[in-house]
Amino acid sequence: MRKKLILIQFSRALVPLLVMLFHVSESMNGYWNYSLLSLTLLPLSGGVNYFFALSGFMIYYIYHDKFTQPNELKGYLLNRVIRVYPLYWVLTLVAILVFLLFPYLGEITPQAVISSIFLIPDPSELVPVLDVAWSLVHTIYFYLIFSVFFFSKRYVSKVILVSFAFISVAFVVGMLWSESDLINFLFNEYNLIFLAGIWSASFILNYRINMKLSVFLAVIGFIGFPLTWLNYIYNVVHLNFDIATGVSSILIILGLGSIDMQKSIAIPKLLNYVGNASFAIFLSHNLVLTIFSELFSRINVFEMLGGILTSIILMIVATSIGCFVHSFIEQPIIRGLKRMKVVNK
Numbered sequence: 055m056r057k058k059l060i061l062i063q064f065s066r067a068l069v070p071l072l073v074m075l076f077h078v079s080e081s082m083n084g085y086w087n088y089s090l091l092s093l094t095l096l097p098l099s100g101g102v103n104y105f106f107a108l109s110g111f112m113i114y115y116i117y118h119d120k121f122t123q124p125n126e127l128k129g130y131l132l133n134r135v136i137r138v139y140p141l142y143w144v145l146t147l148v149a150i151l152v153f154l155l156f157p158y159l160g161e162i163t164p165q166a167v168i169s170s171i172f173l174i175p176d177p178s179e180l181v182p183v184l185d186v187a188w189s190l191v192h193t194i195y196f197y198l199i200f201s202v203f204f205f206s207k208r209y210v211s212k213v214i215l216v217s218f219a220f221i222s223v224a225f226v227v228g229m230l231w232s233e234s235d236l237i238n239f240l241f242n243e244y245n246l247i248f249l250a251g252i253w254s255a256s257f258i259l260n261y262r263i264n265m266k267l268s269v270f271l272a273v274i275g276f277i278g279f280p281l282t283w284l285n286y287i288y289n290v291v292h293l294n295f296d297i298a299t300g301v302s303s304i305l306i307i308l309g310l311g312s313i314d315m316q317k318s319i320a321i322p323k324l325l326n327y328v329g330n331a332s333f334a335i336f337l338s339h340n341l342v343l344t345i346f347s348e349l350f351s352r353i354n355v356f357e358m359l360g361g362i363l364t365s366i367i368l369m370i371v372a373t374s375i376g377c378f379v380h381s382f383i384e385q386p387i388i389r390g391l392k393r394m395k396v397v398n399k
Contacts, residue, residue, distance in 0.1 A: 072101025110251025272309025278302025335376025
């Protein structure tokens with residue numbers, strides 16, 4: 055029986071938290087010219103890179119005992135689709151209705167709606183209706199790449215993925231280049247983060263890192279995020295932002311995963327719940343921030359409470375509504391599909 059990784063499960067909450075920090079800072083800057091922690095100076099927070107690394111880690115950890123079994127491929131793909139698309143479609147529909155009723159909150163076009171539906175690469179780089187969905191386009195692509203494990207020998211799969219990694223590295227460092235947006239999408243730096251997540255799962259399944267080193271790796275990984283932010287803002291050392299936050303993500307995953315493999319950790323139920331609700335929070339938070347930032351601007355919340363308190367309240371509201379979406383939309387959908395035997399438990 056596969057060991058439940060409690061700390062890894064809880065760490066899923068890092069994704070919406072880090073992404074939300076960045077989007078709250080953008081909202082605060084846009085509405086009140088207030089830059090929370092100077093995060094508006096960053097290209098991203100790096101939370102999505104943790105999401106990519108964790109996705110690679112989890113699918114390898116969950117499915118590694120089903121490799122080289124082509125009959126398992128259909129179930130794997132169906133499970134991945136069910137976990138992503140139904141909730142995404144529901145929230146995309148909600149966003150469309152909100153933007154149609156209140157067009158000053160966001161502009162949508164028929165082209166953006168169509169390109170958003172199936173989460174496929176868009177050469178025109180249209181922003182999806184749910185803007186965070188750009189990361190899901192990469193995630194679906196990763197899931198397809200991972201399917202190579204099911205229909206080929208292990209050594210063949212490894213050769214394919216190593217070759218894929220080298221080509222991606224060549225594009226990232228500029229040894230290879232293309233004018234095609236599709237080619238650049240297929241071999242981008244996010245592939246390396248995803249593949250590193252796969253490697254980290256394989257590593258902790260086959261090797262043991264002593265507890266002190268595991269804690270050290272996790273701590274260094276956590277520290278790596280704010281250090282990367284500061285380095286980008288002050289330009290101390292030239293580092294690729296995505297690679298730096300990707301490495302930090304892998305260190306966290308290696309550390310927490312190794313601890314989980316050696317010791318059963320109990321965490322409060324509330325924290326475990328937030329980890330479970332992370333995908334719903336991630337998908338819904340920016341729409342919630344858009345609505346409530348507009349509302350707060352009309353009732354002078356910032357003038358009454360100031361930047362820090364307004365930011366905290368926005369994060370609490372977005373997290374709370376994300377948890378509501380998880381409990382009353384996401385979970386019922388998954389339960390219904392399980393009863394229909396569409397998705398495995």
